Amino acid sequence: DVKVTQSSRYLVKRTGEKVFLECVQDMDHENMFWYRQDPGLGLRLIYFSYDVKMKEKGDIPEGYSVSREKKERFSLILESASTNQTSMYLCASSFSTRDHQPQHFGDGTRLSIL
């Protein structure tokens, strides 16, 4: 089974801090994704990556950046955390975009910015 592991289940940070959320997948997947999940809004794509050192903006990239130095690891960075970034963050990976392989999700990180 595919395993997508997010480093923290719960995280509390202060406004203005630089925050790192880490995600690791163990199935040699090409694609990795970061979403945020908010009630009534479903999942919204922040950034995704289809290869090492490659990244593309999703629908809501403002205030975020990402890093993918190794194939198995995809980091989400909040450069200067703000209260409106309090949310559930989900990482996902997929084998490739060919044949629209399904995405596999981690258990999420619930981030609170005080």
Added chain:
Amino acid sequence: AQSVTQLGSHVSVSEGALVLLRCNYSSSVPPYLFWYVQYPNQGLQLLLKYTSAATLVKGINGFEAEFKKSETSFHLTKPSAHMSDAAEYFCAVTPAGYNKLIFGAGTRLAVHP
């Protein structure tokens, strides 16, 4: 812009009753469609996917969904609800030639005795 609409943010059924969760999409060409389930404090798990091979798609845990192009719908059903089906369900679409998932807002299913 592509979009996914899930009718009903909350659905409540009795144990043993039919489950029907509605999903409509907007797309100019037939897309790839997915249903995911999220149990409390967990990530999303794939229930089933439609990739044009057959219009009726069977998934895990007794769920199935039917693709209806004329209605631009992909509703999820299960003949008999179980208490363990209580979760949030998300419909998602990947338009052909587009490499990202677009999610609906989700439907929270409650199952009562």
